[in-house]
Amino acid sequence: MSDASTLSLWLPPFVNRLGLKIGLTVGLVAGAGALIPPGWPIWIPLLIGLGLGAVTYAAAHYWLHRRLTHVLNTLRQIRQHSFETLSAPSGPHGDELNTLIWEVYRTGQTLQNEIQDLREMESYRREFIGNVSHELKTPIFSVQGFTETLLDGALEDEEVNRSFLEKILHNVNRLDNLARDLSAISRIETGEMNMKSEAFDLDNLFDDVIDSLEIKAHEKGVALQKNVPSTLPTVYGDAERIQRVIVNLTDNAIKYNEEEGTVSLQAQQVGSGDIEVRVVDDGIGIPSEHLPRLTERFYRVDKSRSRNQGGTGLGLAIVKHILGAHDRDLHVESQPGEGSTFSFTLPTAPESTLQPA
Numbered sequence: 001m002s003d004a005s006t007l008s009l010w011l012p013p014f015v016n017r018l019g020l021k022i023g024l025t026v027g028l029v030a031g032a033g034a035l036i037p038p039g040w041p042i043w044i045p046l047l048i049g050l051g052l053g054a055v056t057y058a059a060a061h062y063w064l065h066r067r068l069t070h071v072l073n074t075l076r077q078i079r080q081h082s083f084e085t086l087s088a089p090s091g092p093h094g095d096e097l098n099t100l101i102w103e104v105y106r107t108g109q110t111l112q113n114e115i116q117d118l119r120e121m122e123s124y125r126r127e128f129i130g131n132v133s134h135e136l137k138t139p140i141f142s143v144q145g146f147t148e149t150l151l152d153g154a155l156e157d158e159e160v161n162r163s164f165l166e167k168i169l170h171n172v173n174r175l176d177n178l179a180r181d182l183s184a185i186s187r188i189e190t191g192e193m194n195m196k197s198e199a200f201d202l203d204n205l206f207d208d209v210i211d212s213l214e215i216k217a218h219e220k221g222v223a224l225q226k227n228v229p230s231t232l233p234t235v236y237g238d239a240e241r242i243q244r245v246i247v248n249l250t251d252n253a254i255k256y257n258e259e260e261g262t263v264s265l266q267a268q269q270v271g272s273g274d275i276e277v278r279v280v281d282d283g284i285g286i287p288s289e290h291l292p293r294l295t296e297r298f299y300r301v302d303k304s305r306s307r308n309q310g311g312t313g314l315g316l317a318i319v320k321h322i323l324g325a326h327d328r329d330l331h332v333e334s335q336p337g338e339g340s341t342f343s344f345t346l347p348t349a350p351e352s353t354l355q356p357a
């Protein structure tokens with residue numbers, strides 16, 4: 001074997017080595033065969049051997065060389081990640097070599113997609129870490145600044161010490177909100193958040209949401225209402241997660257509202273038999289160009305307003321994830337200056353999941 005390899009080193013590059021080996025083998029066998037009939041002059045087996053060897057070499061060159069070179073080039077392009085220059089074969093039909101060329105090409109495509117996914121994940125990860133550190137910096141700097149000012153003497157100044165402490169609390173609350181939302185997002189994305197499926201009553205759930213946000217709404221001068229028909233069927237899903245969705249939407253409806261505004265939690269059965277949940281406000285509204293990006297992490301229409309209100313920019317991303325796990329979408333309609341409606345649907349509970357009355 002090492003002899004053959006050494007020999008092939010001496011051959012010029014245009015010589016098809018595989019063709020040469022096959023041609024030599026066929027030529028030798030044919031020539032040896034032609035020696036068997038007695039009485040033939042020596043040049044006949046020589047001629048037969050040479051002729052058949054040459055024809056076999058030419059055939060091997062024609063059938064193998066071009067296509068093996070294609071496989072080689074494709075593999076080289078894959079190794080160098082030059083996926084855009086890969087040329088597509090017509091398909092896996094024909095002989096085994098065609099199938100091989102097709103498989104190599106498909107392998108290249110799969111690798112290209114996987115590399116693309118990895119690059120996207122990497123750039124998403126970098127962007128996410130950048131966003132998180134940016135979100136952390138501002139409240140941390142504020143807490144540091146106010147604490148230092150208090151320690152430097154402002155603690156004794158009756159006019160400012162209380163408001164500085166309130167500002168510190170506000171920023172610590174922002175950090176707390178961020179830590180909670182980040183932990184929720186990461187649990188959802190790593191699949192640790194196992195969704196439950198249970199029958200539950202939306203009317204009761206609305207009451208719990210209103211109870212938990214009543215003080216906040218009162219402080220902002222916003223009225224919370226609910227509108228649920230008494231005949232509303234029981235719905236089906238993960239009650240705790242759906243409560244989180246409605247809390248996030250209601251919390252936003254309060255935050256992005258004005259004094260004397262109203263937020264209404266509504267539910268009604270729609271044509272498909274599903275129950276539509278709507279959180280309607282008459283607050284500041286959202287310009288239409290922002291609507292498609294609202295559920296992206298850290299996307300905010302008005303950054304300073306969101307931060308002042310303790311917003312993390314993650315609330316709607318969490319909503320989208322939870323609804324996605326229920327196979328549902330979030331819909332938004334909004335008019336700047338008039339208000340917004342966030343809605344989604346839930347299935348009614350199957351008969352078998354209902355508790356007997």
Ligand code: ADP
Pocket residue numbers: 248252253254256281283284285286294295299300301302306307310311312313314315316317340
């Ligand atoms: P945030 O923590 O900033 O509220 P969200 O993901 O909950 O983050 O919302 C993203 C952005 O969508 C908000 O910053 C705000 O600009 C806009 N938004 C959400 N809900 C409303 C609403 N009901 N009215 C007006 N704007 C809203």
